[in-house]
Amino acid sequence: MEKFLLELGKGFMFVGTQQRITLGNTHYYVDMVFYNKILKCYVLIDLKIGIMKPEYAG
Numbered sequence: 001m002e003k004f005l006l007e008l009g010k011g012f013m014f015v016g017t018q019q020r021i022t023l024g025n026t027h028y029y030v031d032m033v034f035y036n037k038i039l040k041c042y043v044l045i046d047l048k049i050g051i052m053k054p055e056y057a058g
């Protein structure tokens with residue numbers, strides 16, 4: 001995990017895994033959530049296995 005955080009750059013903090021995100025009335029579970037204290041924003045990473053589909057992007 002340390003190497004991965006270093007690759008992201010400065011200011012990133014690990015928040016957690018399988019965090020629930022609600023958009024509208026739909027709940028999603030995101031694989032990894034990071035917070036960047038310099039940019040003051042969250043970065044959400046959702047891991048997929050298989051071929052990339054257009055609905056994965058966003």
